Amino acid sequence: MxxxxxxxxxxxxxxxxxxxxxxxxxxxARIARGEKIEPTDWxxxxxxxQLIRMIEQHAHSEIIGALPEGTWITRAPGFRxxxxxxxxxxxxxxxxxxxxxxxxxxxxxxxQMLTDLINGKSKYSNVFNYPAFTWADSNIISWLIDAGxxxxxxxxxxxxYGPYCxxxxxxxxxxxxxxxxxxxxxxxxxxxxxxQREMIQAALNRWWTPIMHxxxxxxxxxxxxxxxxxxxxxxxxxxDMRQQFLDMxxxxxxxxxxxxxxxxxxxxxxxGKWDYTEPDWEEFKRVINGDGPCNTExxxxxxxxxxxxxxxxxxxxHPKAKYVKPLA
Amino acid sequence: xxxxxxxxxxxxxADDQLILGHRNSEWTGFGPILEEDIAFxxxxxxKIGHSLAFYTLLQELGEADPDTVAFTRNAxxxxxxxxxxxxxxxxxxxxxxxxxxxxxxxxxFEMLSQSSYEPIAKVATKLKGxxxxxxxxxxxxxxxxxxxxxxAILRLQSSLNEALPYALGMFEPSKYEQELIDSGVYAGEEAxxxxxxxxxxxxxxxxxxxxxxxxxxxxxxxGRYGNHTEHLQPLLDEMAEVFKIDPTAEW
Numbered sequence: 001m002x003x004x005x006x007x008x009x010x011x012x013x014x015x016x017x018x019x020x021x022x023x024x025x026x027x028x029a030r031i032a033r034g035e036k037i038e039p040t041d042w043x044x045x046x047x048x049x050q051l052i053r054m055i056e057q058h059a060h061s062e063i064i065g066a067l068p069e070g071t072w073i074t075r076a077p078g079f080r081x082x083x084x085x086x087x088x089x090x091x092x093x094x095x096x097x098x099x100x101x102x103x104x105x106x107x108x109x110x111x112q113m114l115t116d117l118i119n120g121k122s123k124y125s126n127v128f129n130y131p132a133f134t135w136a137d138s139n140i141i142s143w144l145i146d147a148g149x150x151x152x153x154x155x156x157x158x159x160x161y162g163p164y165c166x167x168x169x170x171x172x173x174x175x176x177x178x179x180x181x182x183x184x185x186x187x188x189x190x191x192x193x194x195x196q197r198e199m200i201q202a203a204l205n206r207w208w209t210p211i212m213h214x215x216x217x218x219x220x221x222x223x224x225x226x227x228x229x230x231x232x233x234x235x236x237x238x239x240d241m242r243q244q245f246l247d248m249x250x251x252x253x254x255x256x257x258x259x260x261x262x263x264x265x266x267x268x269x270x271x272g273k274w275d276y277t278e279p280d281w282e283e284f285k286r287v288i289n290g291d292g293p294c295n296t297e298x299x300x301x302x303x304x305x306x307x308x309x310x311x312x313x314x315x316x317x318h319p320k321a322k323y324v325k326p327l328a
Numbered sequence: 329x330x331x332x333x334x335x336x337x338x339x340x341x342a343d344d345q346l347i348l349g350h351r352n353s354e355w356t357g358f359g360p361i362l363e364e365d366i367a368f369x370x371x372x373x374x375k376i377g378h379s380l381a382f383y384t385l386l387q388e389l390g391e392a393d394p395d396t397v398a399f400t401r402n403a404x405x406x407x408x409x410x411x412x413x414x415x416x417x418x419x420x421x422x423x424x425x426x427x428x429x430x431x432x433x434x435x436x437f438e439m440l441s442q443s444s445y446e447p448i449a450k451v452a453t454k455l456k457g458x459x460x461x462x463x464x465x466x467x468x469x470x471x472x473x474x475x476x477x478x479x480a481i482l483r484l485q486s487s488l489n490e491a492l493p494y495a496l497g498m499f500e501p502s503k504y505e506q507e508l509i510d511s512g513v514y515a516g517e518e519a520x521x522x523x524x525x526x527x528x529x530x531x532x533x534x535x536x537x538x539x540x541x542x543x544x545x546x547x548x549x550x551g552r553y554g555n556h557t558e559h560l561q562p563l564l565d566e567m568a569e570v571f572k573i574d575p576t577a578e579w
Contacts, residue, residue: 066357066365073353077571077579078395079380083373086353090369097362135570135579185579193577301357309360311479312419316361321476326468 019044031232036162039105050233051161052106053122059099060117060124064298066092068132069141077135084181088142091174098170102163111313118303126284127210129292136189136196136203143182144207144249148214150175151245152236160232183252190256197257204253205261212279213287215242221281246274329511333504334445335389336407337513340502340552341436342382343408346398347560348429349375350567351416360419367465371426374458381451388447399571403561404554411494413551413560420483421491423473427466427531428495432524434459439520444512467531474535481536489540496521496547 016024023042030037037043070089076082100110116122127145132138150172157168189200216222216238228234236244246265253260264277287295315321352372359365383394391397411429416422437459440452473480499517502508509516525542532539550556570579 063357063362070357072570073356074350074566075569077573078399079376081579083376083380086356086369086373086376089356090366090373093356093362093365093369097366100362188578192579193574195574196577196579305358305360308358308418309364311477311483312360312364312473315473315476315480318477318480321472324468324471326464 015046016044028230031160031230035160036165037160038162046227047231047233048106050228050231051164052103052108054233055099055103055106055164056108056113056116057123057125059096059103059113060122061128062092062096062099064117064124064128064302065141065145066096067298067301068128068130068294069138071132072135072138075135081185085138088178088181091178095167095171095174098167099164102161102167105163114302114306118299118306120290120299123288125214126288126292127207127214128298129287129295130207130210131294133206134199134203136199137206139182139185139189139200140203140207141182142178143186144204144211144253145214146175146178146182147249148211148241148245150179151241151248152215155235155241158232159235187256190258201258204258208261209279209283211245212242212276213281213284215239215245217281217284218278243273246276250274329445329513330504330507331389333502333507333511334448334513335386335391336502336504337508338382338386338389338448339407342379342386343406344412344429344433344498345375345379345382347406347408347563348412348425349373349379350563351412351414351422352426354416355422364419368422371462371465374455374462378455378458381455385447385451395571396575399568400575401564403556403564406554406556406560406564407552408556408560409494409498409500409551410548410557411491411498411551413557413563414491414494415559417487418483420473420480421487423466423469424484424487424491425495426462427470428491428528429498430459430462430466431527431531432495432498432520434463435520435523435527436514439514443514448513470531470537471534474532474537484535485537488537492540492542493545493548496542496545497549497551499524500547500549500552502552 024044027037027043027047037047066089069085069092073082073085073089076085100113103113104110113122117124127141132141153168153172153175157165157172159165159168186200189196191197219237219239222238225234225237229237247267250260250265250267262277264275266275267273268275286292290296349372352368352375355368356365356372359368379398380394383391383397386397387393411425414421414425434456437452437456440448441456443449443452470484474484475481499521501517505516508514514520529539
């Protein structure tokens with residue numbers, strides 16, 4: 001998980017006017033040739049800023065995303081699910097670690113990023129401001145939110161910034177397992193007892209809007225992203241990713257006998273694209289700006305974790321603290 | 329060999345691993361640094377896996393399947409030491425508990441890998457390599473934080489004092505103790521404790537922490553016989569919350 005639906009700053013072209021035109025031209029030529037940009041290479045400030053923002057949002061989404069699913073680790077039914085749920089959520093925290101490291105190569109420290117998260121300055125994926133009411137919600141997240149994240153991340157792995165691409169390659173490899181795990185759990189629910197079927201359908205109903213929101217606002221509403229696409233920071237448009245997701249997963253959802261709560265959802269034979277009811281984009285804006293069902297709770301949990309752990313970080317930084325080699 | 333004695337030993341091992349694994353997993357998303365979230369989650373996975381291995385041995389001896397055994401018993405049917413069921417508290421308490429528990433567990437696993445009871449010997453041989461890393465993790469952090477800030481040292485010392493009576497409770501002898509020793513299953517809890525003391529002392533000496541005189545501490549016994557603190561039943565209720573919606577369902 002859990003990248004996607006990134007919020008980009010409106011690109012301010014005037015900042016580009018301060019850049020050396022020759023260097024900028026060479027930079028753009030390198031990207032056009034498919035070369036990767038590395039941390040010590042020259043890059044325009046705008047590129048650096050947008051990348052920090054994107055990778056940081058992605059990292060935050062991983063640790064905040066660990067919370068709704070993490071709630072279900074201690075409740076997972078049976079050994080098989082308990083061990084898989086633990087491993088899955090652990091992977092997500094590991095992804096955060098990788099991504100913070102990738103973002104740090106651009107000059108912002110992990111501590112500063114976490115501070116900005118807690119202060120509400122940095123965003124994270126909107127979907128995690130919704131609660132996972134039941135075990136079935138956790139299954140839907142594991143399957144469909146991870147599926148959405150894979151669509152997004154496979155695209156971004158072909159981007160221009162080397163450290164981010166390499167992190168995404170590793171992340172996508174693990175996500176592939178999450179997808180299998182999530183699908184397997186949903187299959188068990190959807191083909192299980194009447195109670196299980198009812199639970200999984202209710203969870204899908206709850207999560208459909210957040211899933212549609214996941215890829216971000218429709219292209220016609222999005223801020224101008226042409227330059228981000230040219231610099232291979234943003235690799236696919238929100239609508240393209242949403243269409244790709246619907247194409248891959250709606251048939252699989254229907255195959256399980258589940259219903260998608262959108263009567264207008266169908267593939268249009270003429271355009272080859274999916275028609276659907278636009279989700280409430282006002283709700284999206286409200287939630288991303290802090291007014292969702294769980295925003296306060298998620299940040300409060302993160303803040304508590306940071307505060308409770310502060311003494312450990314202080315101790316590690318203390319000059320008296322000896323580095324202890326982890327050897328027998 | 330007395331099958332009841334073996335079962336009693338297996339339940340003790342399995343229940344300790346399950347409950348501590350469960351507690352460790354509660355750190356996911358809440359660690360003081362991401363690396364510790366990840367480490368506690370890794371150990372949680374190992375420990376739950378170890379408990380499954382021992383419950384599987386129990387099933388081979390005629391007990392119910394591991395899911396039923398783990399997810400449907402009440403607190404008074406659990407044989408874990410009270411140490412592992414205590415809430416995580418702050419990171420210092422979780423770290424101290426981890427240090428005290430795993431330094432004992434590795435000794436038990438080392439002994440059991442030589443056991444006259446072959447199924448246990450096989451499992452213990454396979455798993456002790458994993459517990460070794462748990463011990464390395466605990467010892468590294470104790471040495472590191474135990475000689476850092478005054479704040480860290482005070483926290484760890486206070487958690488050590490709080491955890492020790494419960495840690496001594498790990499060595500509560502089973503009613504089959506002598507039989508297990510005589511038949512060469514393992515050398516028994518007194519022997520584990522003696523070796524444990526040496527090992528934890530060696531680590532603590534490298535820090536500014538002080539090990540209180542253990543002779544003056546009354547062990548918190550009872551766990552091995554189903555007597556638990558008020559913390560175990562809520563943990564079990566939470567663990568079984570989904571499972572009990574329909575115990576016959578496949579999840």
